Amino acid sequence: MQQLVAYTVIGLTTGAIYALASSGLVVTYVTSGVFNIAHGAIGMIAAFSYWQVRFEWGWSAPIALIAILGVLCPTLGLVIDRVALRGLAQATEVTRLTATVALMAAFIGIATWIWPPENRQPFRGFFDGNNVSVLGVNVGWNKIIALIAAVVVAGGLRILLYKTRLGIQMRAVVDDRSLAELNGARPARIASASWALGASLAGLAGILLAAEVQLNVVPLTLLVINAYAAAIFGRLKSLPLTFLGAMALGLTEAYLLWGQGQSWFPETIGGFSTSGLRQATPTIFLFLLLMLLPQAKLRAGAARVRERSAIPQWNTAILGAAVLVIGSIAVTGMMTRSNTIYLIQALIMALAVVSLVPLTGYAGLVSLAPLTFAGIGAVLMSKMPGDGNVVSLIAVVVVVALIGAVVALPALRLEGIYLALATGAFALLVSILVFNQGKIFSNGVAEVPPLRIPGVDLSQPRPKAIFLSVAFAVVGLLLVALRRSSLGRQFVAMKDSPLAGATLGMNLVRTKALAFAMSAAIASLAGALDAGKVAPDNYTFDRSLPILLLAIVSGVGSIGGAFFGGMLLGSNTVLASIVPSVSKITQVMPGLIGLSMGRNPNGTASQIATGFRPVTSHPQSLLTALSGIGALWLLTSVDIISHWGFFAALVIWGLGIVPNLPALAVTSGRSRVFCLLIAAVGMGIAAFFDDIFDAVPTGGRLLAIIVLFVVVGNAIRRVHTPVAPTSKSSPDLMGLTGFTPEELSQSDRAIKVVP
Amino acid sequence: MSAIGEPILELKNISASYDAISVLHDVNITVRRGEVMALLGPNGAGKSTVLKIASALMRPTQGSVHIAGHDLTGAAASELARLGVCTIPEGRGIFPNLTVRENLEMAARKGLAVSVIQERAFARFPILAERRTQLAGTLSGGQQQMLSLARGLATDPVLLMLDEMSMGLAPIVVADLYEQVQAIAAEGVSVLVIEQFARTVLGIADTAVVMSHGHVRFSGNASDVDEATLSSAYLGTK
Incomplete structure (x- = not known):
């Protein structure tokens, strides 16, 4: 008593x-x-x-x-x-x-x-x-x-x-x-x-x-998961119910704590340890409550779709894939072993990010659990017989896809934040109840065997990096095929207007489940191909968050964006290896990049892309930009400029000067000379950054770099005549905005609106 | 009754656009004290945009907005509301998740007590008194429109702007509501009524403006609006 x-x-x-x-x-x-x-x-x-x-x-x-x-x-x-x-x-x-x-x-x-x-x-x-x-x-x-x-x-x-x-x-x-x-x-x-x-x-x-x-x-x-659970109990509006939910949760936890000390409490259920049960209570609570929520109403034309990415074209996709593969063969030849390992990490991250492209980018569903599926992939791969057999890999991908679809089924009735929370709860449950079992990760480690392909030793970094780029390229091409297919159009239609989709005879449940399955399958590759010793810590909920963030920020509708996002995530470790003091900044970076969305809801990447679009379509500028980076790399490798100088010069060159290159090419006379002068002074200060800012601590240096690039960029912009980025707007049909004019006229023909 | 009082709302040389699409071209509209003006025109003529600009929910790209002689171009919508500009937007101008009483309370401000607002609102529409603790979203369409009208009027507005009040309501309810609007105008309040269906509103309006494609096509006495003007605006025929 x-x-x-x-x-x-x-x-x-x-x-x-x-x-x-x-x-x-x-x-x-x-x-x-x-x-x-x-x-x-x-x-x-x-x-x-x-x-x-x-x-x-x-x-x-x-x-x-x-x-x-x-x-x-x-x-x-x-x-x-x-x-x-x-x-x-x-x-x-x-x-x-x-x-x-x-x-x-x-x-x-x-x-x-x-x-x-x-x-x-x-x-x-x-x-x-x-x-x-x-x-x-x-x-x-x-x-x-x-x-x-x-x-x-x-x-x-x-x-x-x-x-x-x-x-x-x-x-x-x-x-x-x-x-x-x-x-x-x-x-x-x-x-x-x-x-x-x-x-x-x-x-x-x-x-x-x-x-x-x-x-x-x-x-x-x-621990706010508890708060989420209680808040959902109050249906996000009723404060009395929220309080009731919080108390019920607190009591359940306390009684479980009590029960676990008693002799009658089972230590294992079906061979699984119950030790994580109390910790998982709020999450289970949250998950169950979400399942009990009434079906979300279909909304008509949401229309305010953020990212409106272009339909990928085959020629650019194939070109991109080829550049990636050839590039990785060339680059890894010159890289040190440790840098190659960083590249491998970045490629794994890119695979995890690209898993959100069909789900979030095309179908508009949010998942907070991409790495959980990667973790399941890694675990299954380590348990599979065949020691890295290609057949085992295929089996793993299929199984994880099925798991993805099954997890999605109860969540299919949910929308927006509720769906996001349900996937988050799933991620936490798997972490607490499954990944911490001794059977799953023995002593907290699982050994994922390298894939066995005849004639290639994937336990070595270089072949592994090349293989991963090939894998990414293949996944990318498959996604391009998906986006261009009827199913891809169904995904986009579901994002734009589920109501319109349903009235046109789409099976939303099937479409959603397929999107989840595909996403889970791609994510499982990020786990199953990451050969070596892996720990459950690699696949936690809080690690999944930056994945989603960078996916959205760098443009989740496009494969190139996903690659960019993965490289950014991977660059945390790469940058840290070049300039150790920058590592703290890079920890905060994903968050800060995400926050910039508040200023520009179209995403940083689209903003940057708009700024760089003139550059990529102007061969002369592109060449200048790339050779500039090459020159900086060269100067650093022969120790003419320091690592800090390299970092500063790269930022000022890439963000301050390069976007202005096409405009500079058409500017003439005195203003051109003046622009070049500003650029030269800016680069000069950057290159000898270490000598100039000798006594300044890290924070001050970073601030100085930001100020410098803003000043240089704006000064140049003031002087020359800007080249306006071309913007295309697509016609709007019943709130379906993610389609190109060609696709719309195609569908018009299909339903015989126009001959 | 012809236009007699001083100007209350003046829109001068207004142009406006949504992104790259311009929707209003050099629009001039003046509503005088105690006048009921009907703003007519087909779908897409720019009527609702005029209302958004007059209530400061949107900024014109050119031109100016004057209320009672003061230039208020670029002021916040809440400022205009506090100065006595009452707008009832398209659809139902109510907060569905607040009770009837709380909806009325939204109009309260310095110098205007909640009790006074309630008294006035319930005197005008007694049915609302019975429903005061009910969530406004559970009222019938006509009652919701009464509520928004009652709330607007309780603030002693100088200018009342109504956007498509008849939408989705039974004709008898509409007739009732417009009777109230006439009574309000008789008290000296200027009223700007936007309607797609011209006949409903021409009967109670003093003056009328007919728009199409973002241009004012006609401006004058309501009784002078004839078939030819309307059909040219609505159907594009001469």
């Missing part, structure tokens, strides 16, 4: 913390319409900051609380709203979701950067060491405070949202933004207020939670 009371108290206090976190999540969703994946990350940042000021700098608890919850968190919320999300008010749900995924990635990067996981003082809760006796059970003050805070917040939020003008305006803005404005509300200010409030609630939950589980970046961030 005593034990029952004790575990109930534990459950209720844990539930209280979840309730705090989830209420913040609901408040931002209800008032700004954005489901903030980064909610937990904000709490994590708050917990670390609180620890910094309270235990490292020794501030008193009330002052520390005011500083974090009253100043830091609201400011963070405001900045997120203003910088990251303001430009996305009209964007699709998926884009906004991705922006918050970017935030999460950025926060994780920043936290590991500022607070590296070594020599840390313990995080102590409020009135640590003092206990209160509740029904004969000793309970720490931290827990009591959590419970009180949850009750106060619950009441306060209820009053705010339903009884105050600000609250009613908050809800009105979500209902109809422009109508609210026509009624005199100021949506911008209201959104800022709700983000400030939501961030503070996340912070409070983070601080209370850190006292229970200690400081640890990823677990603290992911």
Whole structure:
């Protein structure tokens, strides 16, 4: 009995913390319409900051609380709203979701950067060491405070949202933004207020939670899964239900904890260890709740499709594939063994990114689990008999494709954030319940055998790198064939307007399942071809996030974009090997790139592509650009310029000068001379960067590089006459926007609208 | 009744475009105090764009917007609302997830208490009083339109702009609503009514503007709008 009371108290206090976190999540969703994946990350940042000021700098608890919850968190919320999300008010749900995924990635990067996981003082809760006796059970003050805070917040939020003008305006803005404005509300200010409030609630939950589980970046961030589960229980709107869900979750966890200590509790079920069960409770909870949600209504012409990528042409696709394969043969011949291994990693990443092309790029479905399928592929490959037989590889791909389709089936009824969350929950479940089983990864490692192809030794880096580029090229060509096929058009039609698709007789369930299966199959290659020792840590949920981010940012509709994204991900390690001090920046990079979407919802890649398009279509400029890079490489390899100089010069050349080359070619006379002068000075400063910025620390140097390239780029742009990028707009038919004019006229002919 | 009062809404030389497609060309419209103006034209004539510009939801590429003699080009929509410009957009101008009472509360601001708004709204449309705690999204189409009208009028607007109020409503409901609009104008409020169906609204309007393809084709007394003007605007015949 005593034990029952004790575990109930534990459950209720844990539930209280979840309730705090989830209420913040609901408040931002209800008032700004954005489901903030980064909610937990904000709490994590708050917990670390609180620890910094309270235990490292020794501030008193009330002052520390005011500083974090009253100043830091609201400011963070405001900045997120203003910088990251303001430009996305009209964007699709998926884009906004991705922006918050970017935030999460950025926060994780920043936290590991500022607070590296070594020599840390313990995080102590409020009135640590003092206990209160509740029904004969000793309970720490931290827990009591959590419970009180949850009750106060619950009441306060209820009053705010339903009884105050600000609250009613908050809800009105979500209902109809422009109508609210026509009624005199100021949506911008209201959104800022709700983000400030939501961030503070996340912070409070983070601080209370850190006292229970200690400081640890990823677990603290992911503990919001609990908040997601509770929030979904409240259907993302009802605060009372959200609180109920949070409490139920807290109690379930506590009783499972109790049960696991008892003799009657099974240690294994069907040969699988149950040790991860308690940890997985919230995720299971979330997954089940999502499955129980009612069928999403089909929406007519969403039409605001972000990326409108061109239909891939066979000649460019074949050319690209050939360049990739020949290029990798040539490049690996000159590379050191360790650099080849980096290239292999980048190619594996590129395969993982390209797995999202059919799913997200074509069919418009979001998955937060690409690496989970890669992990399943790796595990199956390591267990397959035949030791790297090609037949085993084919079997693995088929099995993972089936798993992908099966996982997709229950999720097919879901859309937007719900679908994304379901795939995220799947990723976590596989991590916690499957990958940590001793049977799956014995001693935490699995040995993936290299593929056996007669005459080729794929255990050596160079053949492996070449083989992977061939694999990528083949997958790319298959995807081009897919996009040009009837099925590919069905995928795009489903993204543009599921309703229109259904009324034309498309089987949406089959189409969605196929998209998932194909994506899973490609992702499995990223695991099965990555021969060597692999650990479950390679395939976790938080590692999948940058994959999705870079896929979306670098243009998920195109295979070239996916390759670019993979190389960017891989370049983290490559860049770090050239310039070690840059590695911290590259940790934050995916997040920062994703955040730039807030400024330009069309994605950074399209922006860059627009800037570079004149260059690629102007052979002379392209040649100049490439020889410039070659020259820099040469100068660095003979030690004329330093590594920092190389990095700086590359940025200024690539981003500041190259986009201006075609315009420079047609500019004449004095202004041309002037432009060349600016470029020369900029490159000069960059090349001897180390000597000029000798005493400046890393952060200052990076800032200097950014300032330099912005100044050089803009100065040149001012002087010459710009070459306008050509833009093509396609006709709009019933909200189907992803089609080219040729495809539309083709379908017009098919249904005999025109002869 | 002819146009007598001072100008309340003046759109001067307005041009506007969506991206590269220009939809309004040098449009001039003046609504005077106490006047009911009908803005007519076929689908795609630019009527709703005129309304968006007049309520500051969209910025013109050229020209200026004046309210009661003040140049307010480029002001925020919320500013115009606070100055007494009340717009009821196309569709139902309500917040479906707020209750009737909360919908009315959205109109409250400094110097205008919630209780006053409710009193006025319920006096005009008694049915709303019975439904005050109901979510607005669960009201019938006509009741929703009443709610948005009631909310707009409770703010003592100087200018009321209605976009396609009749859409999706039974004719008898429409007739009821327009009766209310006439009563409002009699109180001195200027009204700009946008309609695709000309006959419904010409009966209550003082003046009319007929548009097609982004141009004003006719501007004058409502009674002067004849078949020839309408059919040339709607059908493109002379």
